[in-house]
Amino acid sequence: MRAVLQRVSRAEVVIDGEGVAAAGPGLLVLLGIEAADDEADVRWLAGKVARMRIFADDGGKMNLGLAEAGGDAIVVSQFTLHASTRKGNRPSFLRAAPPDHSEPLYEAFCAALEDELGKPVGRGRFGADMKVALTNDGPVTIVIDSRARE
Secondary structure (H helix, E strand, C coil): CEEEEEEEEEEEEEECCEEEEEECCEEEEEEECECCCCHHHHHHHHHHHHHCCCEECCCCCEEECHHHHCCEEEEEECHHHHCECCCCCCCECCCECCHHHHHHHHHHHHHHHHHHHCCCCEECCCCCCCEEEEEEEEEEEEEEEHHHCC
């Protein structure tokens, strides 16, 4: 399971001209799920995202996690995070989990992050063509992969 965290001052997800999620300040989380991912990856990654110390404390140092900073979060499923670009110029998405495996894990991740934060998180719509707008704060962008946790 791979997450791209973007610290934002604001973010919004629009589907068919309708705003479905807005947040800020906080995180926009792009979430990629592969076939080998399971509930253990969900729990580990949700905790890591909630506690990643990338928000400023009173001294201006990146010392607070999202939960401590009281920030919002939007989670958007993005299978393209598992693209392989080794051969040619057309990316392969063979490592990305099929929807019947990835959608339940996406929902479980959102629920686990809500538990970690103690509040709802915004969501994209699984499989939809989404327009995602954000103002990256910093800019701060962090990539976390549950396969690299050991």
